[in-house]
Amino acid sequence: MELAEMGAIPRETVEAVLARWFHHRADRGFSFFPWFADGPCHRTLEAALWWGARRDTASLQRLVSQEESGARAVRNVAVAIDARPVPGFARAALALARGDTSLALSRFLALPDSLCPDAQQLREVRFRLLAATGRDHQAAAVFDGSHDRRVPLMLERARLAERLGDRPTAINYYRFVAQAWLHADPELQPYVAEARAALQRLTGEPAR
Template structure:
């Protein structure tokens, strides 16, 4: 209920709900101060953020402000406090991971991978490898081929089974060999090595995992198959493969944002959460002319998921294209404008996508694109 109130801009109700907790978390108070535009409250929160006993709450505050207000500059201000040398390495590692996600939301995959490497350097195991591979598999990015090849080679050298028993989460550790196959499958698909990708999908289906995790490896396998079909311009085959992805994620692997405990989601947990498959489903439905279904998927598939920020810009671009084809010009213009604002400083490889969005915006409005203020959550 709190999440819904914030997304609807009903901050009075959100504040009322969060005050029911025995102690109102710093992240909730920070979000409220910046959402209301109260300069006095903002100054007070920023002063409080510098206190030593607030350090652990800084990433949560940053994530709330980024997710709910799309105010990335302010979110990074909190993260830079968490990255100060005086902070614990574990906190700095978490802050680097969240900073990488915020960079991804702005189309800056190169800065994101650098942040993930920094997190690994502070003791977060495998984050650099997983982050580089995850970024290279994202279906809406134009990652240079050499970077994809490097990520594939790195994952191929990885032998996660040896370290599985050392993981705090038993199920997570058991699934790490399968996670390796999933990444290999998606990276192979990205490189056009279809036979390798499909072989990894078959290996995933045969993986020896506990019964509670079989739906996870099955979903990974079907996502790889769908990715291969989608990249080969076979949307009907991709959609058929995606029927096997049903959101059956064990609770242990399914982190959720709640007031006060938002920012500890790892790259590994993002790979369990099926956003890649959800994005593909919306794309292939749109390609098949089933725009109403595609719109529904986009509007419901990413809210309160581990990678909500990562998919924010493609969410807006996808809805813009759907509304344009439906003839709803005002809605199309709004989403094109928000996409352009999010990716205005993206990596060079992504600039053609932004240029196309600007051209489409001109088509639906008859005017040149302009910078728009953050409009809040979708």
């Protein structure tokens, strides 16, 4: 979903897929959209974060209701962990959509990782909200404690390292971004240019 966030996938496409997913959760056709997470709880979290970032409170209210209803329905039923409804994701994203970053962060931090095993999106939103609220060292610890090395997050970690005055780490991650996306699509080239400019600023080396 991060490529959609960066403009590489049209917003209209994402909205259409999410609308279809909301009404047809069991549809197997979503495997044709590799940018949309696999697994029930992971998709719920991605949808919640997408709508939260766009302040789409109406969609999130519907998602909260749907997840709460689903949670009641399986309360005494054996269901795979990653298939259980997680209303907390939608509630946390709703706080984000309403502009209450502190409440959103507290809710995301309070959610046990066991609710959705290996949910990289949960670590990602914690990292970003910690950085957004000035808790830079905690944000760095969240990132460094994970194995998530997707390029968009590497760029954000580079920015954070530069802000913290950690020059070697910033250089390392900016260099990774510049190399990984050297031949990326045009929509991503501004990020490559940012990484190159940062490397020139931090190392004195001419931009390549």
